Amino acid sequence: MTKMSKQEHILIIGAGLCGSLLALRMAQRGYKVTLIERRPDLREVHQDAGRSINLALSDRGLKGIKLVGLEDRVRELCIPMNGRMLHDKESNTLFSPYSGRTDEFINSISRTDLNIMLLNAADEYDTLQVLFNQSCSDVDLKNATATFVDYHTKEEQTIAADIILGTDGAGSAVRKSMYMSRDFLFSFSQDYLGHGYKELTFPPAEDGGYRTEKNALHIWPRGRDMIIALPNLDGSFTVTLFIDYEDAPDSFASLNSPEAITEYFTRQFPDAVPMMPDLVKDYEENPVGPLGTIKCHPWNAFGKVCIMGDAAHAIVPFYGQGMNASFEDVVVFDETLDKFGDQGWEKVFKEFEKTRKPDTDAIADLAVDNFHEMKEHTAHPMFQEKRKLETAFEKEFPEEYYSKYSLVTFKEEIGYREAMIRGRAQNKAILNLLDDGVLPGTLSRKQQLEAVLKATNDILHDDAVLQNL
């Protein structure tokens, strides 16, 4: 096994959010880095007018941003969202905070703006070269070389490196080369929901302001389908419709005419329709996207190639953790290099996956849980009662209680898996206590908290007996 030296050359395939952050960090550590991307340079190619895909940046993602020293620059791109604004069918709204602690919120941020900021920061390193319009056509896993075709000239080039890191997203060419390899067993799953998504928009108001509350993530939960809206810096909101492809009372298949589209939105989301002057046009022009989860194992081949970010673990968007998980990958990879860097890349890659995969498996499952929570449970009285209780706990006992949402989103010092296990047990405890009627208002808040913590620990203990057998 070769020792790593700082002169080593790292080829990073995929210059999206994860690859750009990773390239920056590897350059900061002293490696020679080539970052290569299939698409054109975001800074040169005109983006679709009025389309702005935004994401929710929260504490785990910010850890990655802090690691490369860009926190101040990123803060300028952020719009804080302090909670969910729920819109019912009668156009009533209910604001449900994400946390009882006032310093815990998530941030709406433009994917494009953030990526551009990371690429600009990358340009400041002489040892980091970025190439665009290069489509990966082949990866030689054993020798850490990869071949690319130039989009314009169609010319091929092969780049050799000491190691290759694949951050080329859910459709990863690097992962595909591992899937096709006959030299090792590659576990792989792609799981699609029966729902797809379509992006729509609330444009800015006539006066340039926001048409609805700026500092919230808006949800119109309708049980089987929903729309959500996140704010953009320009006063607009990006709206996303989530609905069945087919075989449902309302579906992409059934919304097949301007009349059907208008009738559906007016019936289901009456207060949103006036905010969408271009609803039918947007609906007809914008594509339907799939919602899939990807898991795989192993993440490395021959100690030469390793995948991370969406390439290794693509998740559905319902926890707002896709980018956050990918940025946290970079933090964990960086820590793994600190710990095992002197034992060679294969050891680093294996330890990285061993540490990280239980957490990315967990956030994948949590994100599917949250699909059902958002479209359905948020509208349920018992769920709302649970959230009120949890927010009160977090406000009155900020050191003693973290809801599942807070554990996953804000408690960056524990992993997703621990957050999932504790968060699910808490939810089960509270819902069963509410169902049994043993959390009456006559109890003090402190007594309620103690009842919930005791029931949670009982659940965790009972599960452990089975698991420790």
Add this chain to the structure above:
Amino acid sequence: MTKMSKQEHILIIGAGLCGSLLALRMAQRGYKVTLIERRPDLREVHQDAGRSINLALSDRGLKGIKLVGLEDRVRELCIPMNGRMLHDKESNTLFSPYSGRTDEFINSISRTDLNIMLLNAADEYDTLQVLFNQSCSDVDLKNATATFVDYHTKEEQTIAADIILGTDGAGSAVRKSMYMSRDFLFSFSQDYLGHGYKELTFPPAEDGGYRTEKNALHIWPRGRDMIIALPNLDGSFTVTLFIDYEDAPDSFASLNSPEAITEYFTRQFPDAVPMMPDLVKDYEENPVGPLGTIKCHPWNAFGKVCIMGDAAHAIVPFYGQGMNASFEDVVVFDETLDKFGDQGWEKVFKEFEKTRKPDTDAIADLAVDNFHEMKEHTAHPMFQEKRKLETAFEKEFPEEYYSKYSLVTFKEEIGYREAMIRGRAQNKAILNLLDDGVLPGTLSRKQQLEAVLKATNDILHDDAVLQNL
């Protein structure tokens, strides 16, 4: 949607156990059937001497056999196994019955003998044609045609049918054509355990008899690795070693010399070694097989092609339910035809998957659970205490108690999913009651049973509150 008429032509790809049973049943229903197989005819090609892969046939599989009227012929091929014979490192044995009811046992049966019996039965139908040595190279999903290459002549032929049923096993060419289709989203997973398997043998004793107890499934559980043995009609046992590929104290990677093999078996399975006169030779000659689970969705394409058996849901062998699940598929498909046959094939295929997939997903997960149970838990005192209690319940209250194993294996009138949910809750209930010391011997058996049933129902109720939100 076209109505189905009895003159329709069904092309069944794959003449293994599932395809042969399915073809028989479809011929009995009056369809014209072509059954086509990549491999040579088992009845003509000499089998490897001394190698006999055996399977455990139990109630769910027998339902399929009864459906086609072959129960009497199959019974002649069966060797009843009434329980597990556990062998510890000191060569002590402990017999643990599969059930407290004496009419509940599983059967060791030769895969080859059973397949030949089914093919012979198929030959009795003029409307059922069987072709061998035809490798499927392409499936046209929209038009229900498929192309095959003859192994000997290399000639291609394309067969058109009204529908195609893919029963071509875990490596299914039909499923691959669905995976590669760009016309619909295909969810798919292949999950490999870190363990592989290798088949060995206990030959018959000098006098032609069995070297150890005939009517048992033998297990040598060692925590991380194990061997098992199932009896054959000729006096031999087929032995299977399950062990890590690598990165473990003992692994296929570390057993790399005759000395290492002998040392390992002598240390771990001392009473088995004298029964394996050809241990080192068998070990070195026989291949290592992978242990994988395959799930996918949808099982049908365009109402023209449908997969079932291992092609749709391959599972690891630890519950002895792979063949049983495939045969039960045929029973469920037959029932679905009864119910929905007048509404066209697409409806039949969709209803078949809707009914069946929750159960095949469950047995896939149960089979992985049982891997840990067999190699590890069976040797654990608390697990053995649980099994003793359950066997006593089943003996004294045969109508009131079914263990998880009995629910899965013998209670054919409920599905695998219901068996899983109830069986897991029961296990959790008993283990927690044992752990809390609240099942003392001072309780009558009836009181113990009532405590277990109450704790089980509490667990099921608490889980339901969360699920019904």
